Amino acid sequence: MNPTLVRWLQAPSIIVLFLWMIVPLSMTVYFSTIRYNLLYPERSGFIGLSNYEYFWTDPSFLPALLNTLILVGSVLAISVVLGLAVSILIDRPFKGRGLVRVMLISPFFIMPTVSALIWKNMMMNPIYGLFAVVSHLFGAEPIDWLSQFPLLSVIIIVSWQWTPFAILIFMTSLQSQDQEQKEAATLDGAGFWAQFWNLTLPHLARPISIVLLIQMIFHLSIFAEIYVTTGGGPGVQSTNLTYLIFTQALQGFDIGVASAGGVFAIILANIVAIFLVRAVGKTLTV
Amino acid sequence: MTDKQIAQFKNRVAVVAAWIVACLFFFPIFWMVLTSFKTELQAIAVPPKLFFEPTLENFTLIQDRTDYTKFAWNSIVTxxxxxxxxxxxxxxxxxxxxxxxxxxxxxxxxxxxxxxxxxxxxxxxxxxxxxxxxxxxxxxxxxxxxxxxxxxxxxxxxxxxxxxxxxxxxxxxxxxxxxxxxxxxxxxxxxxxxxxxxxxxxxxxxxxxxxxxxxxxxxxxxAGTLPALVASFSSPEGLFWAKLSAVSTLACAPIVVFGxxxxxxxxxxxxxxxxx
CATH class of the missing domain: 1.10.3720.10 (MetI-like)
Known part of the structure; x- marks a missing residue:
């Protein structure tokens, strides 16, 4: 192909993605420095960093930031540890393995609003939910999960959705592990843990780091699961940054402050993204 | 027991554990599909009903009440x-x-x-x-x-x-x-x-x-799509679990198979x- 044609073919994807990145981004940055509230259209003008100051000093900001970190951290820990355990458990030939795999990864394909509502109603409801029924069986008082432990409830729901993702990735990666090496280790008398620490874990080091980074990107912007279950409450107990910005924008109509929050979220995500892009770049051969 | 028997035994335990874990993970989905065939009263029965006479009324009712096909069509088009x-x-x-x-x-x-x-x-x-x-x-x-x-x-x-x-x-x-x-x-x-x-x-x-x-x-x-339709069921107005399950089952089935x-x-x- 001649170089001109190559350039013409590449141009559309580069141009649309460039526009998609630069137009909304510069608008967000611009909005974040002006007075912009849909309820008070007559107030306008440049106000510097006041929106940021307002966003940072909002009493909900610190709890939301803390909730975001707890949510991301716990889901990461649960899904990676559980994902490792399960994928090693099924990394052996047995009858019905295909079915077990399909059952294990299915939750990942359920849309977020559906999984959140199944858990909210049929599992965690304090009167009719299955958790309540089980605690009655043991003679315990049922727990009203969503109002007593709102953040924990969201963590459970998101972990249920994302552990299958970790299982899927680790399972795929384990299939490329050198089986002869493992057999040789077994013959040499290496036990399960010795093999795990010295063979399996090093083999999974890359997939683990990729899973951590990708989940971090997605979990920083968890929205639907909170939107349909707790609505961020009670109070701000289960509000994360994404949800806080959402409430300021579409419920408080304060575009300026919400944009300042948006810029903050973008910076936070980019810190993670730098590492992810580097990790992926290493595997890309041009 | 010889070493080989021990290894076999361990393997069998692992397989049983794998099935248990798989069933636990899959259970909420199984329960959702099951609930979609219950009446609203059966859906909130305590203790929960595992055996019941299945009904298809939810699947016809959701069309009348929520215009399911419109949302499904929006999902397909988008x-x-x-x-x-x-x-x-x-x-x-x-x-x-x-x-x-x-x-x-x-x-x-x-x-x-x-x-x-x-x-x-x-x-x-x-x-x-x-x-x-x-x-x-x-x-x-x-x-x-x-x-x-x-x-x-x-x-x-x-x-x-x-x-x-x-x-x-x-x-x-x-x-x-x-x-x-x-x-x-x-x-x-x-x-x-x-x-x-x-x-x-x-x-x-x-x-x-x-x-x-x-x-x-x-x-x-x-132009709402299926995730938005399901989200509308989160309102506290009513406990329509059977209908919610029917909508959810229909909305998720094709994509789970695709997945x-x-x-x-x-x-x-x-x-x-x-x-x-």
Whole structure:
């Protein structure tokens, strides 16, 4: 192909993605420095960093930031540890393995609003939910999960959705592990843990780091699961940054402050993204 | 017991444990499907009913009460439309990059990937206001455009990897024979890349189908997709568990099957090609 044609073919994807990145981004940055509230259209003008100051000093900001970190951290820990355990458990030939795999990864394909509502109603409801029924069986008082432990409830729901993702990735990666090496280790008398620490874990080091980074990107912007279950409450107990910005924008109509929050979220995500892009770049051969 | 017997025993325990874990993970989905065949009273019965006379009334009722087919149609149009638009842009670009890589090709791909990291909430306000000004709020068009844009980086990366796997020698040989670029694409590359293109499209459809943030924020009654319809069941007005389950089962079934079918592409696509 001649170089001109190559350039013409590449141009559309580069141009649309460039526009998609630069137009909304510069608008967000611009909005974040002006007075912009849909309820008070007559107030306008440049106000510097006041929106940021307002966003940072909002009493909900610190709890939301803390909730975001707890949510991301716990889901990461649960899904990676559980994902490792399960994928090693099924990394052996047995009858019905295909079915077990399909059952294990299915939750990942359920849309977020559906999984959140199944858990909210049929599992965690304090009167009719299955958790309540089980605690009655043991003679315990049922727990009203969503109002007593709102953040924990969201963590459970998101972990249920994302552990299958970790299982899927680790399972795929384990299939490329050198089986002869493992057999040789077994013959040499290496036990399960010795093999795990010295063979399996090093083999999974890359997939683990990729899973951590990708989940971090997605979990920083968890929205639907909170939107349909707790609505961020009670109070701000289960509000994360994404949800806080959402409430300021579409419920408080304060575009300026919400944009300042948006810029903050973008910076936070980019810190993670730098590492992810580097990790992926290493595997890309041009 | 000999060592071999111990090993066999351990293996058997692991298999039983694997089944138990799989059943636990799958249980909420099983319960959802089961509940969709109950009446509303059976759905909230305490203790829960495992055996009952199944009814199909929920599936007919949701059509009357929520206009299910409209939302399903919106989901189909936006996810297929967004995927087609993205493929239309991505196929020529990925093709050109894979077969004529330049100095900047890798950097361009990495930059594309980095646009995927932009948190949606960071650009919610501009997109909302832009679509409002353009009269696109609550239309399928705006979702098609956004779905195409948010999936374009992933599609580019997977397609690039697929095209890279086609041996260059075949192309060089055909060029020696004087094949035109058009014939090269239609007769040599496409037949080889077809499987890859189809499964990439499948992955993109799965991602669009489950997308909730933009759908909830940019649409209302006209262009709402299934995730938005399900979200509307979160209102505390009533406990319509059986109907919620019926809607959810219908909304998730096609995509769960799709997901099972394209597991391998999913791994590649979701890890941006870093795990194969």
């Amino acid at each position: 996810s297929v439309g967004g995927t087609l638009l993205a493929m239309l842009i991505a196929i020529p670009s990925a093709y050109a990059m894979a077969f004529n890589p330049g100095r900047w090709t890798k950097d361009i791909l990495m930059w594309m990937l980095s646009t995927k990291m932009l948190p949606a909430v960071g650009v919610l306000m501009p997109i909302y206001i832009l679509s409002q000004k353009l009269g696109l709020l609550d239309t399928k068009g705006v979702l098609v455009i956004i779905y195409a844009l948010i999936n374009l980086p992933i599609i580019m990366l997977i397609l690039f990897n697929y095209f890279r796997e086609i041996p260059k020698e075949i192309l060089e040989a055909s060029r020696m024979d004087g094949t035109s670029t058009y014939n090269e694409i239609t007769q040599i590359v496409m037949p080889l890349a077809w499987g890859g293109i189809a499964s990439t499209a499948l992955l993109s459809i799965v991602l669009c189908w489950n997308e909730a943030f933009w759908s909830i924020n940019l649409t209302a009654s006209d 099972w079918l394209c597991q391998k592409q999913l791994v590649q696509g979701l890890t941006f090609g870093a795990v194969k």
